[in-house]
Amino acid sequence: MRAVVEDALLAQRGGLLCWVPVWLGLGIGWYFAQGQEPGAFVLAAGAGLGLAVLLGLPHIGVAYRPVAMAVIIAMTGAGLAKYRSDAMAAPMLSFRYYGAIEGRVVNIDRSASDAQRLTLDRVVLDRMPPERTPARVRVSVHGDQPLARYHPGDVLVMTGHLSPPAGPAEPGGFDFQRHAWFLGLGAVGYTRTPVLRLAAPDSPDAMMRIFALRMAISRAVQEAIPGEAGAFAAAIMTGDRSGMGQESLAALRASNLAHLLAISGLHMGLLTGFVFAVVRYGLALVPFVALRWPGKKIAAVAALIVGAFYLALSGGNVATERAFVMVAVMLVAVLLGRRALTLRAVAIAAIIVLVWQPEALTGPGFQMSFAATVALVAVFRALRGVDLYRLPRWTRPVLSVFVSSLVAGLATAPFAAAHFNILSHYGLIANLISVPLMGALVMPAAVLAACLWPLGLDWIGFALMEPGLRWILFVAETTAAQPRAFSHVIAPPKPVLPLLALALLWLILWQGRARFAGLALAVLPFVIWQQGTRPALLVADDGGLIGLMGTEGRALSKATGGSFVAGIWLENDGGPVAQQDAASRSGLLREGRVVTAMLGEWRIMQVSGKTALAALQGCGGADVLILNQPDSSTGASTGASAGDRTRPCLVYDAIRLRETGALALDQAADGALRIVTSGAAAGNRPWNGRSGAPDAPLVLMRQ
Structure with missing residues (x-):
């Protein structure tokens, strides 16, 4: 039996890197699952155990060393989460406040009630000492307002209500207090009184300049393309969703097309892939350059620069960060002459995101984006040896889109259902008739509009984008309006998602026949979910x-x-x-x-x-x-x-x-x-x- 275990462990040595984010995530998950903040004794004991395991590695058998390293990595994950939590400490409002609010605009979005929402820093509250004043507050703006538009960096003043970030709406529910803690929000509230501009933006720092550019581009796009299509275009080009109406958002969710709004792997891949292809084939058209310069590597550098700018412009949410890291890893692989799209590249992206923002593990953005990416890479790796050349050439891209939509939809469906309590019945069909248009028309037209912008000819790109965007919105609204287009499910018990993720990762990452135990293990979360009950x-x-x-x-x-x-x-x-x-x-x-x-x-x-x-x-x-x-x-x-x-x-x-x-x-x-x-x-x-x-x-x- 011992020999069988050792052989199974030794068989994993070629794919150990892919397990690093798994164990890192287990440590992070352990930290967030605790009912009490780990104290100095617990942290010291964990650090001591990790050090002991590290020092003892030379005396551990080769087959068992990865297990010992897994323990160390898990403890590192818990330590990273604790460090990040302490680093985000900032004053939080401890009572309900009503009075004057002054602050600088650092973000503009929309609330669930469709009200414009302002995030302010450099906050000043009436009769509140600076050391107790929250560093950031978020205020929803209601009623008729004298200012038609708010600008990044504006110093605003208003009279409003503020309160501490609310706890879960029910025991065990979504913890907005934790979410606000890692956003740096010390209070949230609203105002129904006029919001006045106290001062225009001062000399902005780099982040404010990028934010100002982002909002300027968003406004220009919405002026060029009227209505919801323009708001959709602004969302996919800049990440600004403040123009999107709640009805459109609901339709996109019900039709499983909401992922087209998030600047994620699809957008980043299409953008950088388009830039890579244009630069590479453009250089190939010049014989002198094609024969003497490394066109492929130059194209990779150009695509990497464009991707980095897109990341900064979009505001850098988790899905976009993951997408950029993935693209960066692939482009660096091109520069080094290595295979670009592998599970190792996905693992490196996950490690970087988890080290940078451990709290991302608990959010739907991280879970859904990595679930889709891992599943797609694994499935296309398994299909690598399948002979598709007997099929007509025109069917291959259609088949690729079908398989991609099916795999990504199945991989993300449990996570979407757990977080949003909704299952789209016609999501696959909606994606099949929308995603190809996004890749073939909308994103290339967006790049074209950006390239022609300095010449004042951006309207050409926008004119090409508009019908594609209106088609996608039409598909979403039509799909959502169908009878039984979607169904709702109860919120799952806490163990469901961790068990499901581990089961699927085991199925994909484990080398050997024992991997199929992941299929059996994947049934258990759904059984637990099915037997879940709600409070009376x-x-x-x-x-x-x-x-x-x-x-x-x-x-x-x-x-x-x-x-x-x-x-x-x-x-x-x-x-x-x-x-x-x-x-x-x-x-x-x-x-x-x-x-x-x-x-x-x-x-x-x-x-x-x-x-x-x-x-x-x-x-x-x-x-x-x-x-x-x-x-x-x-x-x-x-x-x-x-x-x-x-x-x-x-x-x-x-x-x-x-x-x-x-x-x-x-x-x-x-x-x-x-x-x-x-x-x-x-x-x-x-x-x-x-x-x-x-x-x-x-x-x-x-x-």
Whole structure:
């Protein structure tokens, strides 16, 4: 048996580089999965163990050395994540603020409610000392505004609301606090008052110059191509999606064409490939140059420079960084005379991204882009020996597009479903009739427009782009409008995506027959997903909304207000409907501003407003009382025991909910009531401001 294991390990030696990002990711994932920030003792112990393993490598058998190195790499990944987390520490707002806001515009985009959103740095808040003022804030702008346009570097002043980044909408849900921490956002909010320009942009630094150029190009593109097509063109050329309407975005997601918006491998590959081909064949047309200069290497350098500029111009999200690193690795391979597209190139790209931004591992951009790339490289490597020359020549590019769309769609579908709760049924068809047009017309026309821009002839490129973009939008809207064009799935349990990723990586990377164990292992995540359940009762972190799961779906306590949280709950349930429809479902007993939910024999009562709270006698017969107002009864907001309170029940008022976050309540098999808070599920980490041991779920038993 030992000999079999050693032979299997020795067989991996040719592909060990591809395993480095896997083990690096396992260490990073371990760090983010912890319920408590690893302390100095844990880090020291890990470093000591890693050093001991490193020193002991000469005494470890050759077959087992990669296993020892895997341990060291995983610990390195955890250390990188910890270092990155500490490096991003910055002041965060700890209370709800209303007053004057001053800051410099460093980003412009759109919120989920389709409002223009400004990210500001150099923030000044009224009566707030600089050491406590967030370095960056993000403000959604509503209402009629005197400024028709905001410019990068503008110093703006407004009166608005700010609050700390919100925690998960439900326990175990998407953690916006962590997301904001790594974006450097210390507060988010909105304004409905006029936004005024206090000062024009001052002498900008390099990043502000690039941002200004990006927005200038975006505006010029949208002026040249009117409507949604122009906004689409701006998105794929500069990464600026602020002009895209929510209806178009929803249609692109429902038709599985949203990846065309992200500046990722498709765009970067088409752009650099086009530049490479033009330069190489252009040099080949000049006999003197073709015979004396290394045209292929010159073309690779030109494509690399263009790709780097495109990365800087696009704002550098994870998908674009991954795409550029992949392209850079391939072009460097061309310069060195090596094979360009291999799993090793993908591994190098993943290593660079994970070392640079470890938090990218948890995001859909990283997961989906690398899932598609790894799957495509693996499948086309397997097809390398297949004889396609018996097929007519015109069918080969069609077959390549079909296989690429099928493989990328299948590889990314589980991750898209897990993050966005949606499965597109006609996505393959939509991609087959859209992606070729993107590669054959839209991206070459975009390059042509950029080349002709200095001559004032960019309109030629835009004229070629416009029909292609309008066709893609038409395909997206038509596909999304079809009956049963897509379906929704419930949010998966936490182990699903890590298990699925490891199973597929094992299938692709392991050398030998044991690789097919990955197929069996890949079934397990879907079984876990299929058996996943949703909380019976959810409570929003402000106490203003509750939702009870019933036979018709989740019934909400009100038809308006808290729409963002309501939408997340319903999406995670796998059955998003309008909030008004969910509020009309049966299951909740509504009596004015008092809403009652029953979980078995447990009565949970939500009371909204000061008047209803003042009229409440004791707990009104409830076992758990939810309030959207502070409760003046003794101990209600401090978590004191029931005997220390005026109300003879468990009370979660506005103050206590601010500390615990959203709630999930379920009745256990033994009849006990189990309450999990968002704070307990997220753990005590730097981004949520909690410290000490994480809270355990609360279990209530009948006396």
